[in-house]
Amino acid sequence: MDSKLPEYRKQVIDNFISFATKDEHRAPLFATNGHCVTTEMFNGYRIIRRSTQIESLLDKVVKSVKGNDKSQGFLYFLHQMEDSGRVHPLYLGIARRTGKKNEISTLFNASYPRWGHYKDGNFHLSSLNAVVFRDGYSKSDYDKYKGMYLEWAEMIFDRSEFPIGADEKLCLRMPIYLSVIEWDENKVSFVDVLGNTTIKCEESILINLLYDYYPDKLLNKEI
Secondary structure, eight states: OOTTHHHHHHHHHHHHHHHHTSTTTEEESBOEETTEEOEEEETTEEEEOBOHHHHHHHHHHHHHHHTOTTEEEEEEEEEEEOTTOOEEEEEEEEEESBOTTSSBOGGGGSSSTTOOOOTTSSOHHHHHHHHHBOTTOOHHHHHHHHHHHHHHHHHHBSOSOOSBOTTSOOBBSSOEEEEEEEEETTOBOSSGGGOBOOHHHHHHHHHHHHHHHOTTTOOOOOO
16 A cells, blocks of 8 residues: 555545635534524424524525536535634535436525425434424424434534423534535546546545544544
8 A cells, every 4th residue: 555645645634624614615504692502483493593604605605506507516514613723524415406307406496405494304404403402393303313413413512412492502512614615517626636526426535534534523424
């Protein structure tokens, strides 16, 4: 094995994290009051409010993706950050522009693909809400999503028991951010020797590399 390979693999991940955490690519995921998230009732069930910054960033990227025939969608990278600046990767995924019929995916019918609040939708936040809160959710809602999102809740929030009631605070272990990176057919892989890659290929590469260095943090299970 090339003795330089592990060093190169680590440099790829460092370069990706450095790029993804630039101000133009990321924003706080949640609206907060101090270290605690703010919540509200939405369609009869409780949700964690998104930050206005991430709503603005997602809106910008979604409009760009939908208006660009060469766009393949966007990568999203959920991570925590210590006060020192150290990043803790949590999850990496994609929202692809086109669906099975090579038309714009139904994901983009939503204002915030993958990050909406509507119950039973294909959204990380709606699934997380169903695990975290009692207000407006049934035990079957909790049971449906706990397999994946209970671990998310335990990693993100500074408590160990869920769901919680309306009068209970929900505070973060550390600040949490979402990075959103548009990917088009001319994009060069973070593994630069590969040249251009598809968004699906890039997702697989980055998840596997992240898992090598952050196995105890990464919430992706489809390795």
